[in-house]
Amino acid sequence: MVAVPSLGPDRPTLAVLGAGVMGETVLSGLLRAGWSSDQIVATDRREERQRELTDRYGIVMLDNLAAAAWADTVVLVVKPQDMTELLAEISAALTPTSLVVSLAAGVDLATIEGGLPQGTAVVRVMANTPAQVDEGMAAISGGAHASDAHLERVTEILIATGRVVTVPERYLDAVTALSGSGPAYLFFVVEAMIEAGVHLGLPRDTATELVVQTMLGSAKLLRETGEHPTVLRERVTSPGGTTAAAVRQLEDHAVRSAFLGAIEAARDRSRDLAAASRPSATPAGSAS
Numbered sequence: 001m002v003a004v005p006s007l008g009p010d011r012p013t014l015a016v017l018g019a020g021v022m023g024e025t026v027l028s029g030l031l032r033a034g035w036s037s038d039q040i041v042a043t044d045r046r047e048e049r050q051r052e053l054t055d056r057y058g059i060v061m062l063d064n065l066a067a068a069a070w071a072d073t074v075v076l077v078v079k080p081q082d083m084t085e086l087l088a089e090i091s092a093a094l095t096p097t098s099l100v101v102s103l104a105a106g107v108d109l110a111t112i113e114g115g116l117p118q119g120t121a122v123v124r125v126m127a128n129t130p131a132q133v134d135e136g137m138a139a140i141s142g143g144a145h146a147s148d149a150h151l152e153r154v155t156e157i158l159i160a161t162g163r164v165v166t167v168p169e170r171y172l173d174a175v176t177a178l179s180g181s182g183p184a185y186l187f188f189v190v191e192a193m194i195e196a197g198v199h200l201g202l203p204r205d206t207a208t209e210l211v212v213q214t215m216l217g218s219a220k221l222l223r224e225t226g227e228h229p230t231v232l233r234e235r236v237t238s239p240g241g242t243t244a245a246a247v248r249q250l251e252d253h254a255v256r257s258a259f260l261g262a263i264e265a266a267r268d269r270s271r272d273l274a275a276a277s278r279p280s281a282t283p284a285g286s287a288s
Contacts, residue, residue: 015071016042023077025131033160041067069093076102080277083107087115106273109143121146123154126175129183136162137179141169177266
């Protein structure tokens with residue numbers, strides 16, 4: 001039998017149910033931020049993955065029911081289609097003081113609360129992949145029974161991997177489209193710029209270094225100066241110069257409009273996925 005860590009009442013405990021890429025990102029970020037391995041447990045269906053995480057981080061791997069019963073905060077990092085089954089599995093293990101945090105895209109608070117005992121505190125999170133390098137952007141929304149203290153606890157957990165904002169749940173589809181999917185848009189632009197550099201005769205590795213550092217430096221400049229992006233863009237765009245010629249091409253090809261349309265399409269798809277994830281009837285697990 002696996003030995004479960006025994007901690008004092010004043011030390012927070014956390015269980016990551018579904019330690020895939022994002023689940024590992026959360027637990028590794030907490031360890032880097034000063035949590036100890038005996039404060040965190042995790043679950044995964046694959047034995048090979050369980051051994052890998054134990055060897056890498058020194059954490060205990062449990063089954064979902066045992067992990068949910070042990071931790072103060074239970075983080076759900078599963079595919080949307082697996083959420084209903086997971087909620088039914090862990091429902092009996094939760095206590096009135098348990099906090100459930102969902103990182104599952106497209107599964108709304110009502111669906112999660114409906115699969116758990118009445119009164120369970122739930123916080124929904126929309127995170128993104130730069131959390132893997134501690135530069136993530138997460139938005140959180142509290143459910144009907146989540147207090148300010150619960151939101152503060154989730155913020156403290158996620159701040160280990162980047163920045164956190166609190167928003168009403170009605171904004172999460174827009175957040176998904178903007179920052180959740182946002183890294184893909186930027187990688188798309190980076191791809192295009194690198195290909196342009198190669199087309200202009202630069203070696204690919206040189207073009208890659210030029211573009212990646214330009215992207216990184218521009219983001220840092222935007223954050224640290226706090227100036228509007230239009231102001232910063234205009235400083236680079238001399239009248240009649242090279243940048244002006246390039247920006248004219250982007251405007252002629254309606255790139256700004258294309259981005260707006262793309263982000264609206266992502267927002268709409270997020271809404272569709274959320275609707276598809278809702279059960280047609282209230283799950284049996286909703287009874288306390």
